Amino acid sequence: MLKDLLTPQNANVFVGKLGDVLVKAVDQPLGYAINWSRLWSLWPVHIETACCSVEFGAASGPRYDVERFGIIEAFGSLRQCDLVVVQGTITRKMAPRLRLVYDQMPEPKYVIAMGACAITGGLYFDSYNVLPGIDGILPVDVYVPGCPPRPETLIQGCMLLQEKIKRLKAR
């Protein structure tokens, strides 16, 4: 019976319909599984843009140890990373480079703006060379306030990001 239905003329249509049925059946559990695997292995890029990197370093150190929460220690290769933690001030010289780093990463990718400087410019609100926040160049997912944020705050920000990924549609 299936053979009768599957003529060369309507093969494409049939496969497409079958795909739709399959997607409807497994999309949600599959999406959940994909998201679940993503959120427990976030790889941040190793890009230290200003002084907040000190607290980021402390957060990956033995006492705070973000690896417990599924954030793996900062990594050098952009092609394997899916998280940018913008650690502090972005200057006008750095902004194009930061965007370049972001563009080279594979989808899906997430951005955490760490520290007051990355959110609004912070202490350097009147400096001539500092961007007033990174919203203009990157789509930010989570803002972590503080100057610099304590490692605990950063960990909380990472957990918020995981919560957000869990609710997003798996791309």
Add this chain to the structure above:
Amino acid sequence: MSSTSLPPGLQIEKVDERIMTLNVGPQHPGSGHMRIIVKIDGDYIVSADPDPGYVHRGEEKMAEYRNYILNIPHLERPVIHDSCNVLYPYCLGAEELLGLEVPERAKYLRVIASELNRCVYIQYWLAIYGIFLGHSTMFMWPAGDRELLIDMLEKMTGARVTHSYFVPGGIRNDVPANFEDMLLKRVNYFEKRIKEYAAVFAGKLSREDAIRLGTTGSTLRASGVNFDLRVKEPYDAYGELDVNVPVLKEGDSYARSKIPWLDMLESCNIIRQAVQKMPKSGSVRVKLKPNPKGGNDEVYKRVESGRGSLGCYIVSRNTPEPYRLKLSVGSFRNLICLPYLLKGEKLGNMPAVYWSLNYWPVEADR
């Protein structure tokens, strides 16, 4: 004679065609974003051109709009894990301009805070050095041990890294009760712990060149020059303490990374002495007039920070704000020997040489 007359297999490549330009940074697996434009011939570095400025935030211009008190928080941001030492020359300079006398107890507490901060800085530097060299334990041990002293600094000042503890005229507040005992206990443990760090290096800097290039701090002392401002121009309470500055003669990057490690042991000694000699009570800060004005004068003060001599040049013109403020920082001064050291070195040695200069990009760019 010319290469075209030779048969194809025997033609010699022109030198410029062999040389390749490699862009290292600003995003690279080490710490700090600084670009080094390296020209390499095979595996050997022909020339290196550092390109800092990715964190240039205009601190010096901002200082011209803020008065002597408001300048404190943003001036410590260049090196937040060494924030007391960065503020030190500024406070010394502002005290001279405003005519303030620091109380005796505050002088000793300043020494303690500054030495604790030096240890915290060097531990972080060592940890990042470990990442540079791809050594995981070398990251984990210092990153864990520095939390011991960060705890003490947090007890003293209330913040983990950005203390804003030094103010012109003393320190912000006194330490809590029983602080000295706690500190000694921690410092003794810390000393025992760092002695366990028994640590393949390159990049030789001779004594003459270290002087000619005007390097400072560990880079200078690793090349056999005995120069440390804590001894040579003692400020605050350092004159009463016994400071033995480590000096090595080798001048390679192993020596440059050993000097800070020896510095930490010395810092433990200094802290113990300072706790002993410190007056047990007394005021820690002189009262400041609101919006104080400096005279028509200028000062240049310098202290020994984690990265070497750190100078602060303040020009004052009868206003509450400094007319011009310039930080002469150790990182920026040591940067000059990077092209010099990398010339002829192998590319694989570049991270070890670069980070052994005790360089913190945020400070160099200011």
Add this chain to the structure above:
Amino acid sequence: MSEPETNPVEQPASPATPSSTPPAAKPATTPPPAAKPVPVKEIPPFEKSIADKVEAEFSGKVKVEFVKENRIRIKTSKEDVVQVAKFLRDEMHYDHAESVSGVDYPAEKEIEVVYHLGSYTDPQLANQVLALATRAPREENPNPGFDSTRLPSLRDVFYSVEFHERECFEMLGVFFEGHPDNRRLLLPEDWADLPPLRKDFRNKGR
């Protein structure tokens, strides 16, 4: 002992209102700075001897602006600065420059460049810092590198000023003649505004 009034720079502006400006009228009002004995500061002999030597060598060409404890400030014209620097290096054993700072004085139409010199080789000079100041003319509409704001570079005398002078060029627009490499160092590549440390460059919102 003519040293306490250190800099004659903005002197004419301040004494107009003697009643409301206590810091300007220093010698008259002794009670406020009584905590620190400012007027009776002695000139330290060692520093004085260094300053005298320099003054004797270049009589009339240099001006010793102040001699404080461990600090000397010498001012010279831009024609003589290389000669003075060579003398300081060869005869007085100052072997490196710690910092090069530019200060903008728009009222006098001048930009001052201060070299802070120190010594590693001479143990006597270890705690001494000598500030060698020189001035370049300043232009209202700067065109860095092409206008008259020029100074001779001290890079051949003190190798360590190389990066400091590069920074000074981009921050204040003082072109150093004879410097091998006057490229931009800290500012972004596309910076097209005034040099930022000039006084007529204002930060946003200030």
